[in-house]
Amino acid sequence: MIKWLGALLVAATLSLGVAMPTFAVEKEKKIVLQISDGGEEKQTLVLNVANNLQKHYGLDNVKLEIVAFGPGLRLLFKDNVNKGRIDSLVKSGVQFSACQNTVDGMAKTLGYKPALNSQAVPVQAGISRIIDLTEQGYTLVRP
Amino acid sequence: MKALKQTALTLACVAALGTTVQQADAANWLMLQGTEPVGTAERAYVWGFLQPTYTQTDGTPLPAGTPFAGRDAVFNTIVPDQKSDSQFQILRAQVGVRGQNLPLDSNINYFFLAEFGNNGVTTNGGGAARVVDASITLNHIPGARVRAGLFKTPTAEEGLQAIHVFDYINFTNVTDQMLLERFFDRDGVPACTTATSGTAETCANRPNGPVGAFRDIGVQVFNAFTFGSFELSYAAMLGNGNGINRGDNNGSMDKYYYLSGEYVFGGNGARREGLKFFAWQQDGKRTLITGGTGTQSSVGGTAGTEADYDRTRSGLGLTFRKSKFRAAAEYIKADGMIFDGTDGGAVAGVSNIAGTTFATFNIVPVDKADGYYADFGYLVLPKLELDLRYDSLNRRTDVAANERQFTTTTVGVQYFFNPKTRATLNYELRNAEAPNLPATNPANLVLDATDNRISLQLTAIF
Numbered sequence: 001m002i003k004w005l006g007a008l009l010v011a012a013t014l015s016l017g018v019a020m021p022t023f024a025v026e027k028e029k030k031i032v033l034q035i036s037d038g039g040e041e042k043q044t045l046v047l048n049v050a051n052n053l054q055k056h057y058g059l060d061n062v063k064l065e066i067v068a069f070g071p072g073l074r075l076l077f078k079d080n081v082n083k084g085r086i087d088s089l090v091k092s093g094v095q096f097s098a099c100q101n102t103v104d105g106m107a108k109t110l111g112y113k114p115a116l117n118s119q120a121v122p123v124q125a126g127i128s129r130i131i132d133l134t135e136q137g138y139t140l141v142r143p
Numbered sequence: 144m145k146a147l148k149q150t151a152l153t154l155a156c157v158a159a160l161g162t163t164v165q166q167a168d169a170a171n172w173l174m175l176q177g178t179e180p181v182g183t184a185e186r187a188y189v190w191g192f193l194q195p196t197y198t199q200t201d202g203t204p205l206p207a208g209t210p211f212a213g214r215d216a217v218f219n220t221i222v223p224d225q226k227s228d229s230q231f232q233i234l235r236a237q238v239g240v241r242g243q244n245l246p247l248d249s250n251i252n253y254f255f256l257a258e259f260g261n262n263g264v265t266t267n268g269g270g271a272a273r274v275v276d277a278s279i280t281l282n283h284i285p286g287a288r289v290r291a292g293l294f295k296t297p298t299a300e301e302g303l304q305a306i307h308v309f310d311y312i313n314f315t316n317v318t319d320q321m322l323l324e325r326f327f328d329r330d331g332v333p334a335c336t337t338a339t340s341g342t343a344e345t346c347a348n349r350p351n352g353p354v355g356a357f358r359d360i361g362v363q364v365f366n367a368f369t370f371g372s373f374e375l376s377y378a379a380m381l382g383n384g385n386g387i388n389r390g391d392n393n394g395s396m397d398k399y400y401y402l403s404g405e406y407v408f409g410g411n412g413a414r415r416e417g418l419k420f421f422a423w424q425q426d427g428k429r430t431l432i433t434g435g436t437g438t439q440s441s442v443g444g445t446a447g448t449e450a451d452y453d454r455t456r457s458g459l460g461l462t463f464r465k466s467k468f469r470a471a472a473e474y475i476k477a478d479g480m481i482f483d484g485t486d487g488g489a490v491a492g493v494s495n496i497a498g499t500t501f502a503t504f505n506i507v508p509v510d511k512a513d514g515y516y517a518d519f520g521y522l523v524l525p526k527l528e529l530d531l532r533y534d535s536l537n538r539r540t541d542v543a544a545n546e547r548q549f550t551t552t553t554v555g556v557q558y559f560f561n562p563k564t565r566a567t568l569n570y571e572l573r574n575a576e577a578p579n580l581p582a583t584n585p586a587n588l589v590l591d592a593t594d595n596r597i598s599l600q601l602t603a604i605f
Binding site: 039071074079082109114 | 180181182183184185245246247248249
């Protein structure tokens with residue numbers, strides 16, 4: 001009888017031991033933020049949203065990518081006034097993607113390629129990068 | 144000041160060669176007004192501000208025993224109209240546009256501002272509105288931005304700062320009389336008589352156009368550099384020396400030099416916290432007819448001698464802002480082209496008791512003046528600031544008998560409805576005297592009539 005109760009306890013403990021980790025693991029959030037507007041308020045908003053998401057879910061529980069294209073690419077200009085905040089977010093794991101089609105378009109207007117933040121990761125087309133990411137399970141947010 | 148000049152020019156040269164120090168963000172007057180934030184500036188950002196104002200004195204007239212006894216004392220009337228001792232007015236109403244004409248190109252920005260209010264900018268020379276800023280800045284050369292057009296000159300803090308965040312309603316005596324330049328064709332001496340000239344208007348020797356408004360048309364090289372929390376700024380400018388509405392008239396350009404160093408505590412914009420030291424100088428020449436007895440408008444057509452006179456202004460000072468406390472102080476010197484008020488303290492164009500002469504504006508081409516101010520502010524409540532300012536001007540110091548001293552203690556309150564809307568109440572305890580003349584001298588009798596002044600102003604920035 002005692003052996004039988006002991007076996008039951010061991011079985012119960014093992015079953016709990018297997019089940020408990022499945023409650024402890026948080027599912028990682030994957031979010032892509034779109035910035036395609038060039039204004040100061042929109043730039044500030046996107047950076048604020050990225051910060052707030054990291055604070056809310058925790059740095060290890062959220063994967064963030066900010067894709068800039070069109071007028072929004074100005075966020076990733078080399079001397080943008082927000083470059084300090086961008087550096088800080090990159091250090092905390094955020095990726096900033098810069099649309100090369102937009103760069104090429106701007107180069108035609110300016111006569112030269114605009115200098116970009118060295119932290120920016122080039123992608124051929126910002127919009128297709130967003131679609132690819134959403135197909136990989138990212139949630140698209142456009143603040 | 145020679146050292147200042149050399150330092151400023153050396154900095155400009157070094158900067159033009161391309162230094163490797165970090166350029167500062169827009170966070171001082173040179174940068175706030177002359178540049179735009181990289182990567183965020185709009186093509187056309189519309190902004191402006193309104194300042195309806197009420198001002199009152201006791202209206203004490205000129206006293207017995209003086210040439211214009213019984214007439215209005217000009218210093219007790221309300222500018223710019225000088226017709227009453229109490230007045231509601233729209234002191235300033237400015238609308239402007241600024242930005243980067245091509246937002247992709249952060250190397251070029253512009254600044255445009257027009258004045259529609261009732262003040263010295265709009266009341267002389269006709270016209271109800273005037274352009275007061277119209278400039279383009281080129282940011283292509285590392286360390287040496289180039290600004291061209293009409294804009295505020297790199298001089299005294301009171302004039303250079305954005306007027307919509309000025310903590311008082313009226314300027315200090317030294318700024319008002321020595322830096323807010325009035326431009327004249329004639330010196331106003333001797334007084335215009337009814338026998339020789341006729342009407343009050345032609346005899347008044349009024350300014351020949353708007354006040355300078357601390358601005359000039361020209362070109363400026365400037366920049367700011369940060370070294371950790373320290374910021375070093377410089378500016379060197381060449382301008383017509385003729386204010387906002389005229390070209391050059393004497394083949395001589397005004398030269399401006401400015402240098403400042405600031406330890407930045409934090410924040411940004413117009414109310415950034417920091418401790419700043421600054422020094423500046425302006426050198427120029429002005430053309431003036433002296434000794435004539437004719438009318439104001441017929442330059443060279445009547446008796447008198449036209450000549451160019453040196454006009455130099457210089458100053459040094461500091462500003463401080465930290466948490467709830469702020470302070471500022473500046474010492475200013477003036478050499479040449481000293482504004483000397485009106486004859487007998489009367490309103491220009493008014494005849495004397497005997498009916499033989501008209502009061503005229505006067506300007507003294509060769510003389511000196513100096514002055515200073517100390518200003519303190521404390522935010523006693525989150526939306527309520529108390530202000531206290533003391534200022535002094537010694538005018539015409541070359542000859543003891545000509546010297547006049549003006550001192551004003553201003554007590555102020557600012558209530559901030561929100562960060563862009565505030566009410567300002569000022570009470571000015573004003574004193575003036577001829578310190579080297581007897582108390583019974585007419586000059587002292589006139590100056591004794593100086594009233595205190597109360598002003599209330601609303602400011603809304605949009």
